[in-house]
Amino acid sequence: MNARDDDYGTATGGGPTGRAAAGERNLAPGTDSPHAPTAPEPAMGRPRPHESARAQVAGSATYIDDIPEVKGTLHAAPILSTAAHGKLRGVDTAAAQAMPGVRGVVLARDIPGDPLLATFVHDEPIFAGATVHHVGQVIGLVVADTVMEARRAARQVKLDIEPLPAVLDVREAHAKQSYVLPPVTVRRGEPEKALASSKHRLSGQLEVGGQEHFYLEGQVAYAMPLEQDQWWIYSSTQHPGEVQHWVAHALGLENNAVTVECRRMGGGFGGKETQAGHLAVWAALAARKLRRPVKLRLDRDDDFMVTGKRHPFAYDWEAGFGGDGRLTALKVTMLVNCGFSADLSGPVADRAIFHTDNAYYLSDVEIASYRCRTNVQSHTAFRGFGGPQGVILIEAILGDIARHLKLDPLAVRQANFYGVGERDETHYRMKVEDNILQPLVSQLARDCGYRQRRERIAAWNATSPIIKRGIAITPVKFGISFTATLFNQAGALVHVFTDGSVQVNHGGTEMGQGLNTKIMQVVADELGVPFERVKCTATETGKVPNASATAASSGTDLNGRAAQFAARNVRDNLAAFVAGLDSCGAGAVTFRLGQVITPKSTRGFDEAVKAAYANRIQLWSDGFYRTPKIHYDKVTLTGRPFYYFAYGAACSEVAIDTLTGESRVLKVDILHDVGTSLNPAIDIGQIEGGYIQGVGWLTTEQLVWNADGRLATHAPSTYKIPATGDVPEHFNVRFWHEGNREDNVGGSKAVGEPPFMLAISAWEALRDAVAQARGDGRAPLVAPATAENVLKALG
Structure with a gap:
């Protein structure tokens, strides 16, 4: 940033500073460090180091790439589409096959089983056939003696593609009714009547971008033929059972002929739930054709171009509310950018609907979700699985309402919280039986000195012409269970x-x-x-x-x-x-x-x-x-899809440079509900990591597709994930003191996804800073809040 670090000052507020100090105080009685020597004592509840x-x-x-290779192992590289949409009229592999070390080429005609992947919707080809649907779609493989020989040869394959019109914008897709799945609407009450009778009304639009998984270990699979047409597949996958099914399906075999093994992944974040299956299928097809073991490891650029991301969303909304900011009516249209095929877009979009309430009671509401087909990578699961895209919308709406009424945004949020014994049923008809929202958020606000800090920030902004600060507390209520009941x-x-x-x-x-x-x-x-x-x-x-x-x-x-x-x-x-x-x-x-x-x-x-x-x-x-107690109607999206809720809240303080648009997170205070922690050291790591990954999604990680459908941000040089310098010195994490009220293992609660949405507090704090800088109470900020987008919001 152009401004000196001193211009941000030392963030002030309640509570001690420092990440280590915060974490260690939450470990276990008598423990001073996450790696304290273990005594002969119970294992659960102790901060034990990760087993690896x-x-x-x-x-x-x-x-996977470290496994000693069997004699005769070959290496594959993908042949990628160069067009966003077009008719594939020919694939000329002569130049590639003449290159040193090349052993063969694998195309759609070499698939012995079903040419479509064994997905639930059954709409995605293993290799592109007569039509290509996005830049980077895999048309086939070149197989060679070494990785580099395969990659060099793959670039020599000549493709004859007749261009067809491509849809790259989600609003254009919606206008053309281009969908991968039918639209879904969830409704309660009479939102139109409630809107008409509301004391105040606001409407708006919001754009929220996607996110690259950026796992440290890229996508990789190693397929080994065994005797009697049996197969051993090493796969970096979050779902070995699905990889087994997909490989067997593509090879025309029964599942018992395929065994899949995964000792560990170098990160997944949802990107290896379905996407890992593609590589395993491709490697197995190459191994079958050439009768040799085949390894396929994507380099980072190809990984970006081939694999799906977090779903970008666009929203239209209209809200009715009273003088205290309490919602009386809400109508929402969600446009989900699914990419060219369904993948997991249905359940992702469903969970976005489920989490549009976040922590708030919605009396008269309608949420219409459109699952739009575009000519980009088929988007997929990402930490939170649609939940963040639901939560950010309602938080943005409440932030706008607070500014419209000139009220403290925290007071507006608290006015809308689910009640205990009243206003306790979600819009999908599930009772919120374990509600700890009010006491948890109130405790965080007291402990971090929120109200005093808000006053100091207002005073700072009144005298600082360039550097403006903002602050926000946002809660999280996240349902835990697969929304597809059979997976539980x-x-x-x-x-x-x-x-x-x-x-x-x-x-x-x-x-x-x-x-x-x-x-x-x-x-x-x-x-x-x-x-x-x-x-x-x-x-x-x-x-x-x-x-x-x-x-x-x-x-x-x-x-x-x-x-x-x-x-x-x-x-x-x-x-x-x-x-x-x-x-x-x-x-x-x-x-x-x-x-x-x-x-x-x-x-x-x-x-x-x-x-x-x-x-x-x-x-x-x-x-x-x-999992007990769960049930819901997939048609109406009503019932009890979740076993319990995990709760949390974060207070984020930020600063923006109004000359450059650059921003910084100055302070973070988190109070999070993990039930009775099985391993406090690991849980604190998950909370910190989830928050920082969420900040990346909302501030720096911008996906940009060019007009020809090519992903421009396809490497670390053009795509910015958070680094150590983005972690604030003041980063306090505390655990809520209650165990899980449901009978879960060890009294614990899930901690993988819920902390991700705590980062929405940073985005709301940035909107607070933007509104204070503008002086008109408006914060037209999209996500991610890159420097360019902050400048646009500042007008």
Whole structure:
């Protein structure tokens, strides 16, 4: 920024500063550090390091591209469409096949099974056929001895494409009724009548951009042919079961012929829920044609061009409200930019509808959602899965209402909160039974000194002509469960070996979020053994079949409970055996700190295991869990789609330079609801990381498509994710003090996605600064709030 750092001053307010200080105070009683030495004590609730942390730092943690390659392995590179829309009249591969090391080319004609991917909507070709639908669509593969030989040859393939009109704007798509799925409308009450009788009315539009996942490990798959037409697929995927199904479908095989393995991913964020399946299918098709193992790893530029992003949204809205800012009516039109095929756009758009209320009661409301087809990458899951696109709209509306009425935006938000025992039903007919919004937000406002800081910021802005500040508190109420009810199930295996060590395998996948660590803690406590005695193995479809994706923040809820049940079955077997030895009831046997205790004796866990094995007692078991209470009508989008809600709130203070449009987040204070934390160190990391990733979405990460449909922001040089310099020095995170009121594993709550939406407070604070700089109470800011967009908003 042109202004000196001093111009921002030292942010003031309640509470101590510093990220480490904030985090450590929230770990566990008697713990001073996230990595304090472990004593023989229960595993859950302790800030234990990530189970792979040392290996990752040392470079010994294995990712797909690190797996030693089998003799004869070939490498593939994609042939990409150069047109946004057109008829594919020819593919000339002669020059490519003449290049050194090239072993072959794979095109649509080489698919033995269904040429369409096995998606729910069944509308996406594996390789482009007669028509190309976006720049970067994969037309086929070049396969060579080395990665670079394949990539160089792929660039020599000549494509004959007859251009067709391309739709690149979501509003144009809506005007042409170009949709990947039918529109959906959710309605309650009589919003038209309520609007007509409202004391005040406002209307507006909003544009919110997409977001590139930018995982550190790009998309990669390694397909290995086995005997008798069986296949082993290494895939960096959040959904091994879907990869298995997709590969089998494309090869014309049954699912039992394909095994998919994933030990870990180098980040996913939703980008490896469906998108990883494409690479696995492509690699498997190449391996089948050439009868050799094939690895396919996209470079960063191709990854950008090929894979889908967070869905961009455009909105039209009209709201009615009273003098205190309480909403009396709301009508919303959501235009969802889905890209060229459906992918997960249906459930993403549905969740945006579910979360348009965020923390607020909507009495008379209509939300119309249009799932628009455009000639860009097919957009997909991203952390929050449509929830952020719903939450940001209602927060923008309430911010505009507060400025219109010249009220404190926090007071307007609190006036609209769900009530307890009244105004407690969502627009999709689910009761909000665990409401902690008012006390949580009020506590955060007190602790961070919100009102005093707001007064100081107003005084600052009155005397500072160039640097303007803003502040905002926004809440989060996020529903936890897959909205597709069938995915709310999980399985796990727990093995106890004769030396007393324990191995657990489950259907979830590890992408850096600490899922394996938490599940190891759960299993350790269920068996009463030290955490160090438990190991997690790679996720594999041959061990736990039909597993759901690790998504929807439900990885620990589902797989942790399944693993707990599996461990409990083994424990019950041991308890019954030991009870027989000591002539007591099995209920009198306890497992704690590596010991098996009865009213008559205390045995070491290892000793009890050896004796049980000698007496032929089963020392392994499966576990299965399905989420209770959930149900909803997919046609009307009404019912109870979520098991519970996770809550939180953030106060963000920002500054903008009115000469350049540049901005900075100065202070962040967060109070977040994780229930009873299974691992406070990991949960704090998730909250901090989610917030910063959300700030990236809303401030710097701008996707730009040129007029010809080519993605211009396709590399780190043109696409700006947050870096360490974007993290404010004052970054305080606190946990809400209550456990989960529903019977969830360890009393915990999901923490993967909900913190992402805390970053909307930073965007609302930027709008506050813009409005104060303009002086007319308006903040016409789009997202992301890049320097260019801030300048436009300033007028």
